Structures are given as C-alpha cells and as structure tokens.
Amino acid sequence: MSHNPDPERQVRRAVCPGSFDPVTNGHIDIISRASLLFDEVVVAVGINKSKSRARLFTAEERMSMLEKVCADFPNVTVAGFEGLLTTFCEERGIRAIVKGLRAVSDFDYELQMAQMNSSLVDVETVFIPTSPEYSFLASSLVKEVATFGGDVSGLIPTDVLTRLTERLAERAREDRA
C-alpha cells in the first residue's frame, strides 16, 4: 500500500504543562520525546499568582530558562498560562496534554486530572514513561538537595545550576538579615 499523506491533515499540537521551578533534565527528556511525536509542542508554564510566594523563581525566570533549553528543539515554544489548562488548549487548538509518569505514585492524581480535563474540553492526555535515570527527579527535590549543599549538577542544565546557586545564596543572605 502506498503512503498517501493527507495534505488536509491538521497540525498536531501538544502541550507540556508544569511549574518548572526550575526545569530539570527529567522535564527536558519528556519535552524532547514529545517533540518527536507532535508537529508542535508548547511548554506551558503555570502562572498561579496565589502560589507565587512558594516559588523559587518568578514565571519570567522559569520561562527564560526553558526558552534557552528549548531552543534546541525547532518545533517547541514556551508560553505562560493562567487559570485552566483546558482553556489554554482550546484557545490554541491543542488536542493533547503530555505528562511524564515517574512512578505509580504519579498515576492516581494524573489519571483523575486527565479524566477531569477531557470532561471539560476535547483533549486527550498522553503519558510518557520517564527514562529510568530520571524517575527520582523532581524540581522540589533538586531545590532541597541544593539548599543543603548537595551536588545536583547532573540533574539540571548548566545555566539552570548557575541561576539556582545564585538564587539560593540570595535566599540564604535574606534569611540571615
């Protein structure tokens, strides 16, 4: 059978949502694999004002770190979103939400979220299993380990490590003042 690509086929767009505070090699693994499966991938950074004080980096900082990292992938862009992810998807004609699954513990919540989202709008959630070397990796753990002087250089990009080290030093100075 000959291959007959449909010229009318719609662009397949996906979103990789998260807070990315900061982006880790685990996120990059999922983003790069999603970029091979879809025509266009938008990395959507949650700008939740009520949570802003709990974040180490501002939304602008998180997005600028991601933009640098995603420059390697020609079909990946970075955007901020406020409010419902499903509204963001509707506005941009996105039909797929890509989530990385690290362990069974991620699954309960992600399944509930996926079902809720598809009940709200016409969107599917696609789960990509994390590469084993990143299955323990979470932004929160990276921050905790780095705060106490642990070596996280193999877990985040070099630029992100530089910014993280600076920010933690600033926070330590503020705490001492």
Ligand code: ADP
């Ligand atoms: P949130 O604040 O929603 O937990 P994160 O920025 O920590 O967001 O992560 C965003 C998404 O990236 C997660 O929902 C998950 O799908 C994926 N992810 C995070 N860390 C990893 C990892 N180590 N391996 C695979 N996927 C990951």
